[in-house]
Amino acid sequence: MRTRPMRAVLSALGIAIGVAAMVAVLAVPASSAQALHDKLAALGPNLLTATQGQSLTGGKAQLPADAVAMVKRIGPVIGAAATGLVPNTTIRRSDRISAEETSGVSVLTADPTLLDVIGGHLHSGSFLTAANENFPVAVLGAVAASRLGIDHVDPAHPTQVYLGGQWFTVVGVLDSMPLAPEIERSALVGKSTARALLGFDGHPTTVYVKAAESAVADVRAVLGATINPESPLGVAVQRPSELLEAQALTQDTYSALFLGLGGIALLVGGVGVANTMVISVLERRREIGLRRALGATRRQIRGQFLAESVLLSGLGGLVGVLIGVLVTAGYALSQGWPAILPPQALLGGVAISALVGAVAGAYPAMRAARLPPTQALA
Structure with missing residues (x-):
């Protein structure tokens, strides 16, 4: 050798x-x-999501407006929050941009407790609160902010976006959320503002549930019947960590x-x-x-x-x-x-x-x- x-x-x-x-x-x-x-372990394997399932007629089943309050009645549930899709609503950087140019960003309503439930974090600015959710303000997910060209929030010179024919002020930008990718691609607004300015009907499309780790399977088993007792099969329950x-x-x-x-x-x-x-x-x-x-x-x-x-x-x-x-x-x-x-x-x-x-x-x-x-x- x-x-x-x-x-x-x-x-x-x-x-x-x-x-x-x-x-x-x-x-x-x-x-x-x-x-x-x-x-x-950091995001929390004890997160469940309940979304619209199939109705008997073949379309999407509607979740009750009081779904969050009903979920909180389950004993092992630590927290619950909901988002609701605002249909036929687009968000753009300017009213000069064509309405067809949506950049794939949807508009959702969100509860002020959403971040606590899903373990999300702010990249910049603040989230929706009881003080600002009644005003035309928006919080952008990480992907939505990137597509709109907004990387931070400057309180001295706040950025405005044209949302549903109204000018909204961007008050926060979120960090990435692997367990909730739908929020990353959305602009979040308060429910009261969405009802008053955007025609939101008050029905959530996704309910996020945080349960005690030892009882996740039990909560998952009863979640559909709790949210919609008349049609439990109309509620699709998932555990994001499984994805x-x-x-x-x-x-x-x-x-x-x-x-x-x-x-x-x-x-x-x-x-x-x-x-x-x-x-x-x-x-x-x-x-x-x-x-x-x-x-x-x-x-x-x-x-x-x-x-x-x-x-x-x-x-x-x-x-x-x-x-x-x-x-x-x-x-x-x-x-x-x-x-x-x-x-x-x-x-x-x-x-x-x-x-x-x-x-x-x-x-x-x-x-x-x-x-x-x-x-x-x-």
Whole structure:
């Protein structure tokens, strides 16, 4: 290996690439899963949403106007708040912009307690309160603010938007809300203002419910019947955290695919090591013959070439593990995730590479051991 360093490097390179791919494929999803777990813990896995389900006529069922008050009667419920879609209402930066240019931003009414229930945070400004919800003010979700070109609120020079044919003052911009993406793409106004200026009928379209973690399943089971006793099937109840978990399962599917590709790269690397060892046996026949003539047994010759093959693959595995760790750490850092390095992936990478080396070197080692000394010296 010292006399032919370039050949050793190229032979170990395939092993290193395969092991690096396998380590990264195992470690990156582990880092993503930990980040998802931390995110769910921070956002609250005890959040439920009740939305309009299908009515008997095939359309959307209407939620009662007093849905929030009815939900709060459930014992384990910690808090509840609602949003309501204001139909046929658009928001624009100016009245000079065409009404068709909505930028995909909808207008919702919101209760002042909404942020407390869904665990949301303000990026800038303030939220709807009892003091301002009766006035033409609006709070923008993160995506809505970006589409409207508003990144912060300046109290000295407040920004106004043209909403439903009225000028509204933007008093707040929200941070991202992974558990409530519909709020990210909306402008929020007070219910009283929406009734007076926008023709809102008072019926919510989504009710957010925060329950005790130990009783989430029980609250979910009775939520539909509590909101709409006459038609419980007209209420669609979901747990937003399950959607994020479903996304994680999708990522795991892709991880399995890439793990298979890493295994193929490792197999190709093993073939490369086997090819190198076969060539090495052919090139070193005189050396083998000389050692046999000096008393080396077939077992010693076989052990020499097998050890060389395992060492070659093992070094490739060590380099691959190092590359996989660097790739995982770099990617996790770029995504703001904790870098999780499963010990089984690190130790398994070296062990698998050594095993591949043993399998790849078995035939060349046996071939070298069977080589007669007289033929080798000739």
